[in-house]
Amino acid sequence: MLSPEHVRVRRRGAELQVLGLSGELKARAVELARDVRALAVEHVGRSREELEDAWSALEVAPRERKILLGLAKLVGDDCEFEAGDAEEAAGLREELFGLAATLRRDADGSFDRTAVMADVAARRGVEPSALEALLYADLRGAQRLVGCNAPDAARLVERYEQAQVQAVLLRAVRVVAEVRCASGDAYRTLFQKLKFRRLMHRVTPLEAGGYRIEIDGPFSLFQGVAKYGLELALMLPALEACTSLTLLAEVRWSNRGKPLAFRYEPRTRLTSLDKPSVRDEVQELLDGVRGLETEWNAKLADRVLDLPGAGVCAPDIVLRRERDGAEVLVEVLGYWSRASVWKRVELAQRGLGARLLFVVSSRLRVSEEVLEETEEAALYVYKGRINARSVVRHAEALSARA
């Protein structure tokens, strides 16, 4: 990941903007990426310090400086280095410095460095110059480059542009993402990632569809801190995977200044024509219900039910009865985990504000009776394959409850 010093930004009032690459500058960035990569390949077998010096010696205009540093960081991350023998170097230092200390303490006249080097070199049967090279062979700068796996120049520049956004989010205090996903699976993945990163969120539906998700951490309630910046930056790929994304971050770009606003919309995005990724069993159920002669219509769900303090539920399918518009949301839990079923049961018992049918495999050893007393939710436990007719029957029964 890039650091803020690799990023080309400008401030416009209270806003922070990442400077994109286009036209001549983009062509120059590709050229630089080619040079940076080529130098790495040429330096295989030489030290990290030599490679870094070679990169620094590349002539660039002031506005290209950060691009060079960023590209060098990305290529450096793709390089493999071999450290010198730390034991051998430390052993040499111990011997050399120990002898030097004794001679200095006991010397009447001035200390003779050359004599100490010659003495130790003779004991080891090597030239003094070899000792000079070995003395600090275990330092980072002395590591030997053994290979470079960096991609081609065009891909490097693409990665640089993506990495710039992540580097800005490293300093983010809070992120507000307006997202739209085409399936329950996509929403579920997004919220699972938020939970995995131990971030907190507030979800509000948008009038035009989709959701506004405010993301920060537990301590953010008291103070805007950049502590969650790494987690927020790591959330970016999951947010970018949504069908649409507009991201607004509050960024603490310098230690002294006030937080700045950063807005980001990915240049390439999926359109509503793109087919959402849907699990096979969900697609089968959808097709199964559509193939029945029933007054229930089925379509993919794109909504999120959030119960603060309890959790989030993202159903897969919406069943809608033509006659009266009654709706039942269906989440296919399959045979994932017993714990996830109990989590849904707990959510349902606390009231999700919609009718929910959870479809669960009998392998999870859960009984439908668990939610029989609950007004808004029911369980359909299936053996083998999900039966569309049974799903509709359960939906009918659920809609008839109180």
Added chain:
Amino acid sequence: MIELAFAEGTLEVRGFRPDDAVPPECRWDARSACHRAPARAYADVVLELRRQKLAYDDRARRYVELESKLALERAARPFQEEALDAFRKANGRGVVVLPTGAGKSHVGVLAIDDRRRSALVVVPTLELVRQWYDLLRTSFATEVGIVGGGSHELRALTVTTYDSAYLHMQHFGARFGLVIFDECHHLPGATYELAAELCLAPFRLGLTATPERPDGRDARLDTLIGPVVYRRDIIELAGEYLSEYEAVQVAIELSPEERSEYDENRKIYLDFVRSQGIRFSSPSGWNDFLMRASRTPAGLRALAAYRRQRELALAAARKLEYLEMLLERHRRDRTLIFTQDNATAYAVSRRFLVPVITHQTKVRERSQILERFARGDYGAVATSKVLNEGVDVPDANVAVVISGSGSVREHVQRLGRVLRRREGKQAILYELVSTGTNEAYTSERRRAHSAYQ
């Protein structure tokens, strides 16, 4: 019943009834439908619940009473006892300010024994982790945990770094009843202070020789730890509890070649600064210079010239010649050589064949170098900044500052390395300053302390 839970460095409080008075630090958190307070406020929240006689179920506190007692009784000096007493009177929350070498760590050990709760010691460097680890293991005859430098082992007594505490306190902040922030002037930074905010420990002790910070954030120590409860300065303890010392400033002339190169580069740098109307008297002056310098070829030349003139002043050839003479003069003493940067520290090591300790030196080699230095096998050790603070090298009696920053704290800490008392010891600190360069001004700034008057 009210429930308290520790959640990611905060305190979740559930179950207030509408007419209950919510403790001041608790706020309603719509994200999780509960009240929330920083973990730091745990003691205040509990005291408030008790005051209101509200029943509560405390699932937050995960610290235990310490089983091990002090196994190695070391007589406390009168000022150490006074410091402990002041800490007790402040309900176990406060900062103790004592000069380096006066035995701050012993005050910490006494506080752990006094509070008898599982304790976490937070320190700035891995070298100090090693030192506290040894001290606690010997003092309490028990295993001690370490978090940092590749280790992650939590025990009732644990030592960690500020970096690790910032990263991990949200996970283990409920497991300690006492937290000691050693060299606590580091704590009130924008990031490190979260180590105190996310920790639930009701008892908090800060130890430092120099609490003041140039950014004024030392005022935050009051909230994060507690008020300064005890303070003694170097001049009050020198002679009786600290070694007598002498601070010598040595003026070093640049060679004619260095002088000419210095003047040439300084002119390029200053011409640019003037042409841009940059004012270094303004707090944003330096950032302004960096920003403008990065925009044009002339600016980049000015930045390179600035670096070169600084390098010439900090590492003037005659400084190393003078160092050679000092190493000769003090060849039977224990000398610490301080530099501003790693490159100079390694250059000193190569030229004079003395060991060097930088952030790149592995823990095992560091320990070995310091052991050999303590035994007298090595007469000198070079270092950049990692030995500035807290490191216990009682036998060191000579410090040579080849270069440093303008920080008063750094300079006082460096002097402190040679002040630990030994019978008949006379400590001496040499500060080598290139005359007619900007370094003279830097030296003036760092000597603005009573220890150098």
